[in-house]
Amino acid sequence: MILGIVGLPNCGKTALFNALTDGSAEVAVYAQSGAEPNVGTVKVPDIRVDRLREIFKPKKAIYATVEVIDLPGLPRGSLAEGARVTDFLKRAREVDALVHVVRAFADERVAHPAGTVDPLRDLQDLETELLLSDLAIIERRLERIDGALKKGVERASHEAEQRTLLRFRQVLEDGQPLRALSVSSEEEKMIRGYRFVTLLPVIVVLNIHEGALGADETGALLGQARELFCGPSVRTVVLSAKIEMEMAQLPRDEAEVFLEDLRIEVSAMELLIRTCYDLLGLISFITVGDDEVRAWTIRHGTPAVRAAGAIHSDMERGFIKAEVIGYDAFMAAGSLAGAREKGTLRLEGKEYTVADGDIINFKFNV
Ligand SMILES: Nc1nc2c(ncn2[C@@H]2O[C@H](COP(=O)(O)OP(=O)(O)O)[C@@H](O)[C@H]2O)c(=O)[nH]1
Ligand SMILES: [Mg+2]
Structure with a gap:
């Protein structure tokens, strides 16, 4: 999964990027809109992996990851300006969700x-x-379709696409994003290639002053932003990118003390990542062993056989069975042997729908 951070220059995109990636990209007072975007990887915090790591003491523990792109600042009224914006949009079209700072x-x-x-x-x-x-x-596509229709090329499919695009155009002209629409699966297939940016799910990040955490005016602003940006594919969170960036650079125990001092229960980064998972319908399953304990990301509703494919295509092809136990049931049993004795370790087939936190051992044969 790839998240694209967007926002006007100097809103704190790079600060947020650094906080997410523990990185140290240059945070500049003056935006460098022409620069290459920063690209990084975010480790998805997961207490389950932490705990399982203590139990299995594996050689390595691997967390699920999310890619982030810190897109160049998009100045106001910039679309008329050409090249750099085209660059921005090209990158923006690679992402699965926008983080609008x-x-x-x-x-x-x-x-x-x-x-x-x-x-x-x-x-x-x-x-x-x-x-x-x-x-x-x-607009560009509609012109082309017009041309094709005049020549009588593939009439039916062009007319279907034209109807969809005209409907989309109306929504945009009314000042609404495409994500406000319900799009049928046929339509989705037809327009997938255009990668419309307003169709992407979006997390709005209100980057507030460090002193405004928990203040009344922050709550009021959050309410207003939620009114403006609503719907099933939008989430809104509040954070201070500067604080998060400073915290990301601290050792873990110090960061925890820092959080306590600020009376924050969970770091905004963790909240932001959880929000992304929720927004995109993602869950994690976990594999365990002496070698590694590892979290894998899949979409909610994925059958076991496809989850196996997230690890390796051979596992999907040669899938036999999945040995499964939920995280809580595992913790109650204390070990795999204990779970086997209690009968809480189950054998599941290809069609089993993987649940968040499932600990799975795939049996396969190639
Ligand atoms: N006070 C304060 N300053 C911030 C915050 N976030 C970013 N800044 C500052 O704003 C400036 C621009 O930030 P940057 O992340 O480079 O913005 P970008 O252009 O959107 O990437 C930098 O000087 C940051 O230190 C914040 O939450 N609080
Ligand atoms: Mg920047």
Whole structure:
């Protein structure tokens, strides 16, 4: 899975990227819109892996990962400007979800491209850029379809696509993102290749001032943002990218003390990643052993045989059975042998729907 961080210049994208990846990409007061985007990997925090690691003492413990791209800042009103925006959009089309960062922190030392801090305006401005970019794709495609229809080429399929695109265009012209629509699976197939950015699920990140964590005005802002960005494929979270970045650079025990001092239960990064999983319908299953304890990411509803394929295609091809136990049942039994005795370790077939936290041993034959 790939997350794309988007936002206006200086809203804190790179700070957030660093916090997520424990990285140290340059956080610049002046945006470098022309620079190559930062690309990194986020380790998905998972207490289950931590615990299983203590039990199995494997050579290595591997957490699920998510890729993130820190996309170059998209200035306001930039779509008319050409090249760099095209670059931005090309990268934005590789991602599975957008993390839309908006600046809600006041800081005189950090220039704001619009001169004032106004998160709701900025949210809308960036959304407008994205709407316009999808609209441009639709216009171009509609012209082509027109041409094809005049020549009488593949009439039925072109007409079907035209109907869909006209419906999409209307939504965009009304100022709504495509994610507000319900799209049938036939339509989805037809338009998949265009990679419309406003069709992507989005996590709105309100990047607030470190002093505003838990303040009343933060709650009010969150409410307003949620009104503006609503629907099943949108989530909104609040964090301070600066604090998260500082925390990411601390050793773990110190970070925990830091969290306690701020009276935060779970780091915003962890919250953000959990939110992504929820938004994209992702779950993890776990494999265990003396060699490694490892979490794997799959979509909710994946059958066992395809989950095996997430590990290796041979396992999917030669799938025989899956030995499965839920994480909680395993912890209650204390060991695999204990689980076998209790009868909580089950044998499941190809069609078994894998659940979040399942500990699985695949039996296969190639
Ligand atoms: N006070 C404060 N400053 C921040 C915060 N997040 C980012 N900044 C500062 O804002 C500037 C721009 O941040 P950066 O992450 O480079 O923004 P980008 O252009 O969106 O990538 C830097 O000087 C950061 O230190 C925050 O939460 N609080
Ligand atoms: Mg940046």
